Amino acid sequence: MIDGLGFDFDLSYGLPLLLLLLGMSGLARRAFRSSERGSFFFYVRVLVIGTLLLLIGEPVLSLTYEASRKPLIAVVVDNSESLRIASGDRTRTDVVTGILEDTVWNRVADRARLRWFAVDVETVEFRTPQLPNFDGPGTDLAQGLKTVTKELRNEGLVGILLASDGANNLGVSPETLASGLEAPVHTVLVGAKGAPADLSLTWWGTEPLGYVGRPLAFQVTLRVSGQVKTRVPLLVSSDSAVVARKVVEVSPGEQTVELVVVPDRSGVVEYEVRVPGVPDEQELRNNRVVVRTRVLPARSDVLLAGPPSADLAYLRRTIEADSNCVVEFVHVLTGAIPSRLRRAAEASDPPDVIILHDLSVSPGSGRMADYVRGGGALLVVGGRRSALEQTERGDGLLPLRGGAFESLPVRVEVPADASSHPILRSGMVDPQIWRSLPPLSGMNPISRVRDDARVLLRSSTSKDPIAVVSQYGGGKVAVFAGRSYWRHGLMSLGYDRASDAPAAFWRSCIRWLSAREDISRLRVETDRSLYRSGEPVKFRAQLFDALLHPVDGARVGVEVLGAAPRTTTLRSVGRGHYEGRIRGLPQGSHTYRVSARSNEQESESVMDTLTVGRYSLEFENLSVDGGLLSAISRNSGGKVVDPDQIAQFLDELVLLPQPHRVSIRRRLLGVSWPFWLAAIALCAEWAWRRRRGMV
DSSP states (O other): OOOOEEEEOOTTTTTHHHHHHHHHHHHHHHHHHTTTHHHHHHHHHHHHHOOOHHTOOOOOEEEEEEEEEEEEEEEEEBGGGGGGSEEEEEEHHHHHHHHHHHTTTHHHHHHHHEEEEEESSSSOOOOOOOOOOOOOSSOOOHHHHHHHHHHHHTTTTEEEEEEEEEOOOOSSOHHHHTHHHOSOOEEEEOOOSSOEEEEEEOOOOOOOOTTSOOOEEEEEEEEEEEOOOEEEEEEETTTTTEEEOOOOOOOOEEEEEEEOOOOOOOOOEEEEEEOOOTOOOOOOOEEEEEEEEEEEEEOOEEEEEOOHHHHHHHHHHHOOOOOTEEEEEEOOSSSSSHHHHHHHOSHHHHHHSEEEOOOOOOOTTTHHHHHTTTTEEEEEEEETOOGGGGGSSSOSSSSBBBBOOOOEEOOEOGGGTTTTSTTSTTTTTGGGGGGSSEEEEEEEOOOOOOTTOOEEEETTTTTOOEEEEEEEETEEEEEEOEEEEGGGGGGTTTTTTTHHHOOOOHHHHHHHSSOOOOOOOOEEEEESSEEEEOOOEEEEEEOOOSSSOOOEEEEEEEOOOOOEEEEEEEEETTEOOOOOOOOOOOOOOEEEEEHHHEESOOOEEEEEEEEEEOOGGGGOOOOOOHHHHHHHHHHTOOOOOOOOGGHHHHHSOOOOEEEEEEEEEEEEGGGSSHHHHHHHHHHHHHHHHHHTOOO
């Protein structure tokens, strides 16, 4: 119903254009005063001039009137996987579907406008009778409520009806957000109250490192909910064959179970751990977990050489604490090059890793370069007598240029693009902890880092590189330019286990150096070593030419093969780097292929596997959370509604028409009729002149 009507006309530069129109009209009047049919030509020119000047003024026509409209109700539905869990004799999905298909909505539509939204990790609008898929890998109710209120701002929103099981596992606290909402949130609890009988397995650690033929131990967490008290077997299988079995007593709560397997092959080996269901258990998808391990043919031989120092002692203790390494230590008391280093670099069976710790041995020497080029690994640690001062005379073995040691406090940080490197990707190497560690006492300044190298650690103030890694021929090279890192080991284990981060860094560095990899001009890594079901996977690729110069502008694509195919194209971020992500994958092992094509070189491709070890976040806790939904309603001024009383609640809901001011604005510059009018007028003048013989 329209109560009032008003028009408005806006014109930019109105007064100057009016004066210009009068002036030009006067000139046209003078020009045609004495000519035949002067009045006709004058009015034609005035029409053309006025039309063109009107367009210059960008005219806007406005229509405003007062009306009334129906109030708006937003229906928000939980779209997560947890809605598929059985709740008594039916699933939670059946409950939500029954609510959405109720005929009460036809009666509500006569009194109100309805908008429908599905919320999981994202919030999307849908239209009935189409129903959500209930396949979201997580639930973020706070973000969903925030998105809906923002989307419907100034639309006359009078209430939100939220149907969910309350299993919120992402984002900020929704009950806190609800207190600031302008519209009340009426919540509907979907699912039976109480903890259902359920067993769930969890493993979220670093890749266990083992050796062929030797026992490999790893731990999993078994969570039990509901009234469950029995004995269950944990089965470990590889390639569909059971390789280990352990029976444990279970009761409500959480316990850690250690499992032992004996690998029979090297490489990346995945073990599936599963536990059979118990009576009355409705959800079995969280009864299995995939453990990814790395198996080596033998333990890594590490040769550590350098003069005595606190740093050297700390590094030696850290490496020896790793049962995967066998350390040979060479004391250097004079400036002479240890003969053991010469023999090690030339041996037919050299060490897997050689560490030059503050040792003035030229890393670019022929023996050392041949050792690394042939598949060896070299770690150079800085200092006052370090080989970093001799990099200008090297043959490119080190991926940088070093300098003389400088004594100054240096705090360490992890660059944003370095956290996806395998050394820092470990769950124990938390990038945020490095800022809280004591500063280094000094470092060898590093410059001219090669394009194919990666900076893993840097100064938090000057941003100068501290730790750099690269590949050289068939081997690998790592450089650490700082000193007094032994202080990191003194950090209290009781505060975020801060001292674990440096120790895990050194152990991961040795493991990465000792692992043999195929050298390719296309290098690919993922941001995590292990994913949860449905969790997005981020890829990072580097592309080089034959001279190891970065290549930009290539087309780099990712293809996930198998039962859950995915494809995406990585975007270029400069200096030969490409990034992108694919949507989440189901639990298990997935093979992917990354291909790169450019105009300047032949296509390159890399194949690898990634592991989705854990089930979806939605199956971490199967219980409903009615307290959360009650708090959301209470803080927003809404009500808690029983699913069986939805129709009664909506019929009794007071929905009054809203006064509404409607304003319609139309910009005339974007239409074509003024140009046609000016063209027709000019053509009419030209035709008249030609008819009269005036052209």
